[in-house]
Amino acid sequence: MLNPEMPVASAARDLIAIEASLGAHNYKPLDVVLVRGRGVWVWDNNGNRYLDCLSAYSAVNQGHCHPKILAAMVEQANRLTLTSRAFRNDQLALLYEDLAQLTRSHKILPMNSGAEAVESALKAVRKWGYEVKGVPADRAEIVVCSNNFHGRTLAIVGFSTDPDARGGFGPFAPGFRVVPFGDYDALAAAVNENTVAFLVEPIQGEAGVIIPPPGYFKRVRALCNERKVTLILDEIQTGLGRTGKLLAEEHEGIEADVTLIGKALSGGFYPVSAVLSNSEVLGVLKPGQHGSTFGGNPLACAIARAALKVLVEEGMIENAERQGARFIAHLRGIRSPVVREVRGRGLMLAVELHPEAGGARRYCERLREAGLLAKDTHEHTIRIAPPLVITAGEVDWAAETFTRALSD
Numbered sequence: 001m002l003n004p005e006m007p008v009a010s011a012a013r014d015l016i017a018i019e020a021s022l023g024a025h026n027y028k029p030l031d032v033v034l035v036r037g038r039g040v041w042v043w044d045n046n047g048n049r050y051l052d053c054l055s056a057y058s059a060v061n062q063g064h065c066h067p068k069i070l071a072a073m074v075e076q077a078n079r080l081t082l083t084s085r086a087f088r089n090d091q092l093a094l095l096y097e098d099l100a101q102l103t104r105s106h107k108i109l110p111m112n113s114g115a116e117a118v119e120s121a122l123k124a125v126r127k128w129g130y131e132v133k134g135v136p137a138d139r140a141e142i143v144v145c146s147n148n149f150h151g152r153t154l155a156i157v158g159f160s161t162d163p164d165a166r167g168g169f170g171p172f173a174p175g176f177r178v179v180p181f182g183d184y185d186a187l188a189a190a191v192n193e194n195t196v197a198f199l200v201e202p203i204q205g206e207a208g209v210i211i212p213p214p215g216y217f218k219r220v221r222a223l224c225n226e227r228k229v230t231l232i233l234d235e236i237q238t239g240l241g242r243t244g245k246l247l248a249e250e251h252e253g254i255e256a257d258v259t260l261i262g263k264a265l266s267g268g269f270y271p272v273s274a275v276l277s278n279s280e281v282l283g284v285l286k287p288g289q290h291g292s293t294f295g296g297n298p299l300a301c302a303i304a305r306a307a308l309k310v311l312v313e314e315g316m317i318e319n320a321e322r323q324g325a326r327f328i329a330h331l332r333g334i335r336s337p338v339v340r341e342v343r344g345r346g347l348m349l350a351v352e353l354h355p356e357a358g359g360a361r362r363y364c365e366r367l368r369e370a371g372l373l374a375k376d377t378h379e380h381t382i383r384i385a386p387p388l389v390i391t392a393g394e395v396d397w398a399a400e401t402f403t404r405a406l407s408d
Helices: 008-022 067-077 092-103 114-133 154-158 184-190 216-227 248-252 298-313 316-332 361-369 392-407
Strands: 034-038 041-044 049-052 107-111 141-145 176-179 195-200 230-234 258-261 273-277 339-345 348-353 375-377 381-384
Touching: 049 392, 067 298, 092 107, 092 273, 092 298, 107 114, 114 141, 114 154, 114 195, 114 230, 114 258, 114 273, 176 184, 184 216, 195 216, 216 230, 216 248, 298 316, 316 339, 316 348, 316 392, 348 392, 361 375, 361 381, 361 392
Parallel strands: 141 176, 141 195, 195 230, 230 258
Antiparallel strands: 034 041, 041 049, 107 273, 258 273, 339 348, 348 381, 375 381
16 A cells, blocks of 8 residues: 655656566556546646647547546446347447447447457458458458558567567468558559458558558549458547548548547547448358457447547537647747658647657657657657647647757
């Protein structure tokens, strides 16, 4: 038990030491111990307040501890939390209806984590390839992009190009081809008669908010139609308002055959994900061929329904578009020799630094000391993704904080 007389800073050091001693060292977080959150703000156990510019990798789009989502969670937790899929519950069908109406999906498969949604889509699309497209047994291929991030399960890291993600975890499953992100000609050359799907992020988040060339996805959509290839868009980070649209696919006016969502589907309260599909792909799954004890549980469904409701009714998607334009304009106005590029869409932003700057981590430490939390990625890039409830005044303050941190 924590000694109530122990100084708070000392308590934080002790908690960090316990993590280092007992926890697996698969993360390298900033050394701040958070204890409370509300909206775009979080507090550490010293009482210091920080503006959160990561949103738990876009899982907290609706803001920390949104009261309406919290109320829905508490109400459902007092009634029924888990039935497994052996029995039906009164929340799953309602979530299906909400998602279908919002996204125009025909079939929905509820899961828990984003990586589970990805794995589920890979299974379903391979089976679709054999049973519907007519690919010979065990010959199905899925095309993915270099510098992708779709999770960290064994199958997924098998087609990663990040040495840290895949090093030491082989052997890996066959059946994947890797092409450069945003390179239409490379994709077209990789597609053959055994290609069942193209799995891609609309914007590569973990790689540093990499946006493909204009018109890329329109050409991709046409190619997939022509060659009978399932287009799978991983919108786990980009979806649910992050880029200023409900789904990032809307920026190019296309529709995926399969869309993967998660993270903000629960507003940060609970792990909830979903595979959204046309009837043909998910229609190949039969009882006993895929499942999850927790997937589609009533607590998850009630939380997700509330999270979607506030996202739409409180204008968070439109706010992401407005405040994202304001934020990126401020960031592009920073005159600093360390800044190489500012890029983004909506409230999915990044500042890439020159290699000579000494790495993005040191600037994230500076930002933390100034009361703002952001995350470095791929050594030289600072990712910026505040909750979608951020105000113009908070954007201005954050931009001023970035200006000072990057100009010293």
